[in-house]
Amino acid sequence: MRQKAEIFDYVNIFLMTIIMFIMVYPMWYIIVGAFNEGADYARGGVYFWARKLTIENFQAIFYQKAILQAFWITILKSGIGTITSVFFTTWVAFGITRPKLKGKKIYIPVIMFTMFFSGGLIPYFILISDIGLYDNFLVYIIPTLFSVWYMIIIQSFLRELPEALMEAATIDGASEYKIFFAIVLPLSKPVLASITLFTVVGHWNVYFDSMMFTSSQHLETIQYYLRKVISDPGVSGSISNAGAAEIPDSLNTITPQSVKFATMVVTALPIIMVYPFLQKYFVKGLTIGAVKG
Amino acid sequence: MTKKQKDYSKLKNQLQLQSMVIPGIIFLLIFAYIPMYGLVMAFKEYNVFTGLSDSPWIGFKFFIEFFKDPYFINVMRNTIFLNLAGLIIGFPAPIILAILICEIRSIRFKRVVQTVSYLPHFLSWVIFGGIALEMLSPNGILSYFMQMIGLSSKPVNFMSQADRFWIIYIVIIMIKNVGFSSILYIAAITGIDQQMFDAAEIDGASRFQKILRITVPSIMGTIVILLIFQISAILNTGIEQFLVLQNSLNLSWSETIDTYVYKVGLRQGRYSFAASVGFFKSVVSVILLVIANRVSRKVTGKGLF
Numbered sequence: 001m002r003q004k005a006e007i008f009d010y011v012n013i014f015l016m017t018i019i020m021f022i023m024v025y026p027m028w029y030i031i032v033g034a035f036n037e038g039a040d041y042a043r044g045g046v047y048f049w050a051r052k053l054t055i056e057n058f059q060a061i062f063y064q065k066a067i068l069q070a071f072w073i074t075i076l077k078s079g080i081g082t083i084t085s086v087f088f089t090t091w092v093a094f095g096i097t098r099p100k101l102k103g104k105k106i107y108i109p110v111i112m113f114t115m116f117f118s119g120g121l122i123p124y125f126i127l128i129s130d131i132g133l134y135d136n137f138l139v140y141i142i143p144t145l146f147s148v149w150y151m152i153i154i155q156s157f158l159r160e161l162p163e164a165l166m167e168a169a170t171i172d173g174a175s176e177y178k179i180f181f182a183i184v185l186p187l188s189k190p191v192l193a194s195i196t197l198f199t200v201v202g203h204w205n206v207y208f209d210s211m212m213f214t215s216s217q218h219l220e221t222i223q224y225y226l227r228k229v230i231s232d233p234g235v236s237g238s239i240s241n242a243g244a245a246e247i248p249d250s251l252n253t254i255t256p257q258s259v260k261f262a263t264m265v266v267t268a269l270p271i272i273m274v275y276p277f278l279q280k281y282f283v284k285g286l287t288i289g290a291v292k293g
Numbered sequence: 294m295t296k297k298q299k300d301y302s303k304l305k306n307q308l309q310l311q312s313m314v315i316p317g318i319i320f321l322l323i324f325a326y327i328p329m330y331g332l333v334m335a336f337k338e339y340n341v342f343t344g345l346s347d348s349p350w351i352g353f354k355f356f357i358e359f360f361k362d363p364y365f366i367n368v369m370r371n372t373i374f375l376n377l378a379g380l381i382i383g384f385p386a387p388i389i390l391a392i393l394i395c396e397i398r399s400i401r402f403k404r405v406v407q408t409v410s411y412l413p414h415f416l417s418w419v420i421f422g423g424i425a426l427e428m429l430s431p432n433g434i435l436s437y438f439m440q441m442i443g444l445s446s447k448p449v450n451f452m453s454q455a456d457r458f459w460i461i462y463i464v465i466i467m468i469k470n471v472g473f474s475s476i477l478y479i480a481a482i483t484g485i486d487q488q489m490f491d492a493a494e495i496d497g498a499s500r501f502q503k504i505l506r507i508t509v510p511s512i513m514g515t516i517v518i519l520l521i522f523q524i525s526a527i528l529n530t531g532i533e534q535f536l537v538l539q540n541s542l543n544l545s546w547s548e549t550i551d552t553y554v555y556k557v558g559l560r561q562g563r564y565s566f567a568a569s570v571g572f573f574k575s576v577v578s579v580i581l582l583v584i585a586n587r588v589s590r591k592v593t594g595k596g597l598f
Contacts, residue, residue: 096313121551175305206533
């Protein structure tokens with residue numbers, strides 16, 4: 001029996017090592033490509049190490065206004081969008097969790113129903129156009145202000161807070177706003193941290209909003225820019241050729257493909273950087289909401 | 294405090310609470326309920342210039358048109374097939390991974406495996422899909438590998454083989470999400486009372502017996518709830534990953550309801566037709582959710598509502 005268990009352990013470690021390789025290798029693959037000379041990469045065979053090491057691909061990014069602009073929009077949208085959305089969702093979640101709130105019998109079904117049924121893409125698109133958000137920077141902020149899913153997660157955290165604390169504050173004459181800002185917000189740091197990280201990653205990673213709801217180039221996000229470059233060879237050609245006027249001659253080893261790799265690496269970088277924090281919190285955040293289902 | 298003062302502060306607090314909840318409700322009325330109302334356009338000949346209320350009623354015309362469309366079978370097949378295959382292969386995978394991760398004895402190694410396996414989930418579809426396309430290109434590593442082991446004599450372009458799209462898609466989805474999906478199961482397993490395992494140990498239970506008799510039954514609740522969600526989402530594929538992985542060669546296998554609605558509706562501007570396809574999808578999803586929930590209540594006594 002004991003021996004059998006030990007074999008199992010070795011097999012398990014072996015399996016896990018393979019799985020880890022499969023998870024990490026794609027990221028490594030693109031990093032190697034981004035640090036390799038573009039012309040040389042096109043010959044093939046650059047799979048594990050850079051054959052001709054260079055940072056020109058990264059330098060080329062800084063000469064292309066379209067990419068820089070796309071990064072800027074993405075940073076703005078992720079920053080503003082996350083702060084407003086986390087605040088507003090917490091604000092509503094607090095109100096709906098308070099036992100004293102009147103009208104819960106109406107509010108809660110109205111909220112929950114939206115989890116199970118939606119109007120779908122087309123009516124939503126028409127709404128966005130009708131209220132003037134189409135091709136407007138605010139389309140990145142306003143429609144994502146409130147998330148029912150995150151509200152539920154925050155709620156299940158708030159319910160764990162000792163009711164006596166807020167009761168005492170009420171007796172001392174504290175208003176609900178005061179309780180929210182002075183007691184609940186500081187105590188909710190763990191759940192707010194996880195929601196913030198989820199939201200910021202979601203904002204950073206999505207390209208669909210940019211593709212659907214904007215048409216001007218200056219509103220394009222980096223993800224949408226990349227997606228055009230990746231799936232449309234025509235655009236891919238323009239990434240360094242059409243922009244050639246902007247790129248100095250000294251960067252002569254780059255190709256559209258190698259600059260694309262570098263852009264992908266730079267785009268993934270913030271995610272990789274917040275990942276350690278993310279990991280600390282998201283397990284907690286996920287499981288708070290999930291225990292209830 | 295006098296009674297009057299008390300009443301006043303009660304009213305004030307109630308008003309403050311309402312001022313917190315009502316904006317949320319208004320938000321949902323605008324961004325969730327107006328689009329739901331907008332679904333009536335599926336029964337109308339919607340025209341951007343006349344507006345929704347003045348567009349003429351046409352009943353089920355677009356639904357019938359969609360069902361008769363030769364493309365309908367194709368799109369439905371892809372949607373259901375990709376999701377079903379994803380369910381059969383993709384649903385047990387995170388459960389198995391979670392169990393295996395929890396069986397790792399070294400805490401440090403366990404943590405490394407967890408950290409690494411969640412990572413792909415946090416990369417965007419553009420990046421992850423973009424990398425996959427690179428690796429699958431004729432110049433990529435997989436083509437090189439095929440040639441190296443002698444399965445092919447010339448470079449292979451995987452993405453041009455339409456009938457292989459589904460397997461490529463499922464593998465990519467699995468790599469991206471299996472680690473992350475395992476989190477909930479790991480949490481559920483960690484929550485199991487350790488005494489049960491100790492008692493089983495004394496009774497001489499083997500590792501596999503413990504997994505089958507203790508771990509799996511203990512996380513059944515989590516499994517059922519997540520399964521209900523997945524079944525109700527069988528017509529839901531999402532758009533982002535498909536638009537990255539799609540090309541004109543694999544379209545016959547990669548077009549799903551979601552991408553179809555997007556293309557017909559927004560690129561071709563056939564709003565009413567696309568809305569009716571979307572409506573059909575939403576209704577089927579709700580029905581599936583209710584059925585899955587009811588079946589689960591009967592069989593396991595657990596459900597979502």
